[in-house]
Amino acid sequence: MTPGLPSTMERPHFIGIGGAGMSGIAKILAQRGAKVAGSDAKETPTADALRALGATVHIGHAAAHLADDASCVVVSSAIRADNPELVRAAELGIPTVHRADALASLMDGLRAIAVAGTHGKTTTTSMLSVALTEMGLDPSYAIGGDLAGPGTNAVHGEGDIFVAEADESDRSFQKYDPEVAIVLNVELDHHANYASMDEIYESFQAFVGKIRPGGTLVVSADQPGAVELATRVRPQAELNVVTYGEAADADVRVQKITPRGLTSEVTVVLNGRYLTFQVSVPGRHYALNAVAALAAGVALGLPAHNLASALGKYTGVKRRLQLKGEAAGVQVIDSYAHHPTEMTADLEAMRGAAADARLIVVFQPHLFSRTQELGVEMGQAxxxxxxxxxLDIYPAREDPVPGVTSALIIDAAVAAGATVTALPDKNDVPEAVAGMTRPGDLVLTMGAGDVTDLGPLVLDRLSSN
Structure with a gap:
């Protein structure tokens, strides 16, 4: 099943085409026959993957990169108004389309599942995408990370199901109208866009309000923010609400999660029947993500037993507790965690998977605003x-904030009894890690910035010991 292309999407130009969300949309459009072009700051494997699909990818941002006949310019909230390609688009009268609107157009005419929450979106979206593919349903999907198996973050499938990660950071997830929506958790984050939990709840309520009439909200019965959201939206007459989790009153109740090294075995009670299946990644939070995926698939009308079996085929997403390699008896693992809740969950997962190992973390804070608001909690994690x-704070799209540095995290960590060393220059990491580790240790590179690049360098240094 291949929906037609809207005329505005026939020759799209993406500013920041290599980004996790932008590249996925570009890939699907290219697979559907659009003439895709765009620019990004540097050469990456993603740029090469896009070129392999027929896209034109320029490196660097310049007005000349924008073709005069582009049908639209696709942007994310991270693109600044003075970007030369955006300025040129205004001069030419080429319409600007937000990334979320572009993604919404790809879902038109399909049975959409949108996965939202402050944490766990990428993993849960990936689990569903892998399971539905394993079941032969050939879904389309757009994910904020590359699947470990297929090695891509987006695919155009011929089936009638579209699975999408729904980003709350800039409220853009309110543009989707899914048949089924998952809300994993609701917490305060993205402080540049949300001033309070009330604003967060209002935003999630607007997202839930876009679920198609007769559709289903799958929501955690354990996480307080998600429980509060469910209470607020239950009065909507045309909305089915399905809860999942370890709470006694959950509609899909988790009876037991049994760790088995780097995997888990999960038993749930669904419609009065017990169902046990495997989750091929470690940690309680990943097991619960799999249960959310199961509940969503069942809400879409899929057979629970087949779906549960297929979920066991998921082997991970790049940057989500991804094993980068082993050298000198030391395993190096990469984590995208950048919020204290995510950090705690991944650290606990690694503790559960390798209880006898020493765990050494290389953490790079992400965003000045997040560090300002949550630095103490990061240190405690x-x-x-x-x-x-x-490491020093990775700024991403933000300008520095006076007085906000990694010292906020380090001081809190020391106060919590942690052993912490400041490394302002990330080039010092390989030597520092090699000087501390011994065989049997686990090294976790953690954060949403370029800390992920350090894993191979650490492995190279350890190999020279």
């Missing part, structure tokens, strides 16, 4: 590690 190195 690092107390779960045996030792940590803390």
């Amino acid at each position: 690092l107390a779960l590690a045996d030792a940590s190195f803390v």
